[in-house]
Amino acid sequence: MPTTVITGANRGIGLELAAQCLKRGDTVIAGCRSPGDAHELMGLAPERILELDVGDEASIASFARSIEGPIDLLINNAGTSASNLGLSRDRAGVMDAPIDVTLDLIRINGLSAASVTRNLVDCLEAGSQVANITSQIGSMVVGANFNDLPYATSKAVMNMVTVQLASQLKDAGISVVAFHPGWVRTDMGGSGADLSVEESAQGILATMQTFEHADSGSFLRWDGSVHPW
Ligand SMILES: NC(=O)c1ccc[n+]([C@@H]2O[C@H](COP(=O)([O-])OP(=O)(O)OC[C@H]3O[C@@H](n4cnc5c(N)ncnc54)[C@H](OP(=O)(O)O)[C@@H]3O)[C@@H](O)[C@H]2O)c1
Numbered sequence: 001m002p003t004t005v006i007t008g009a010n011r012g013i014g015l016e017l018a019a020q021c022l023k024r025g026d027t028v029i030a031g032c033r034s035p036g037d038a039h040e041l042m043g044l045a046p047e048r049i050l051e052l053d054v055g056d057e058a059s060i061a062s063f064a065r066s067i068e069g070p071i072d073l074l075i076n077n078a079g080t081s082a083s084n085l086g087l088s089r090d091r092a093g094v095m096d097a098p099i100d101v102t103l104d105l106i107r108i109n110g111l112s113a114a115s116v117t118r119n120l121v122d123c124l125e126a127g128s129q130v131a132n133i134t135s136q137i138g139s140m141v142v143g144a145n146f147n148d149l150p151y152a153t154s155k156a157v158m159n160m161v162t163v164q165l166a167s168q169l170k171d172a173g174i175s176v177v178a179f180h181p182g183w184v185r186t187d188m189g190g191s192g193a194d195l196s197v198e199e200s201a202q203g204i205l206a207t208m209q210t211f212e213h214a215d216s217g218s219f220l221r222w223d224g225s226v227h228p229w
Helices: 012-023 039-044 057-065 099-119 149-169 197-209
Strands: 003-007 027-032 048-051 073-076 129-133 175-180 219-221
Touching: 003 012, 012 027, 012 039, 012 073, 012 197, 027 039, 048 057, 057 099, 073 099, 099 149, 129 149, 129 197, 149 175, 175 197
Parallel strands: 003 027, 003 073, 027 048, 073 129, 129 175, 175 219
Antiparallel strands: none
């Protein structure tokens, strides 16, 4: 049975990824900030639910120490928005956004993918895969017109982390890929978004099942199509 580790697995896309991985028979290790409150996740009965705050290095290290591996698929999904950090949308633009909030979001949404992967690298082996759930907003072409400095820069950092990890882990046979999950109906995406969590998660998991190691370092959409950087 493949082992899949998912961060931010208590709601939204992460919860649905956990549900679909469990349905297909994976052993799922789920990370979330408040395991005691993760009632929907508990209802899915994954192998383990571990505490993980991806904005906190000590929490990431403790999470990783609890996992023995090998891990077949690591999904760096946890992420948030500047508004969740208390910044109103009208103050998030490049001319206004406080640098401290921007740096906080870069740590949570971007650098955490490097930290979680580094901390778990001993559990990864040839054939293991890392999927980073980024956003099209992190691309230079789409992000240019999305005036939210913290979110856009944080996902641009995740994209850079993806290509650097892919480069460093290529010879070890470990694939790393960045996914734009689509505009998805979650707390973050809102009820008017294009895709259901089921469609997004199904596409990401199906794409990873046929993913070729030679394509490590790619930026893909949930449906497997290539996204421009
Ligand atoms: N929905 C979209 O349209 C969309 C589009 C592009 C990219 N994305 C990306 O997709 C990923 C999942 O988003 P979503 O739509 O499912 O959002 P969501 O419903 O808001 O869920 C976000 C998840 O991330 C967790 N999280 C937030 N900060 C965390 C932290 N510091 N440590 C650990 N977990 C943390 C949340 O846990 P708590 O319950 O503890 O807050 C929650 O489980 C994110 O990386 C997001 O940026 C989403």
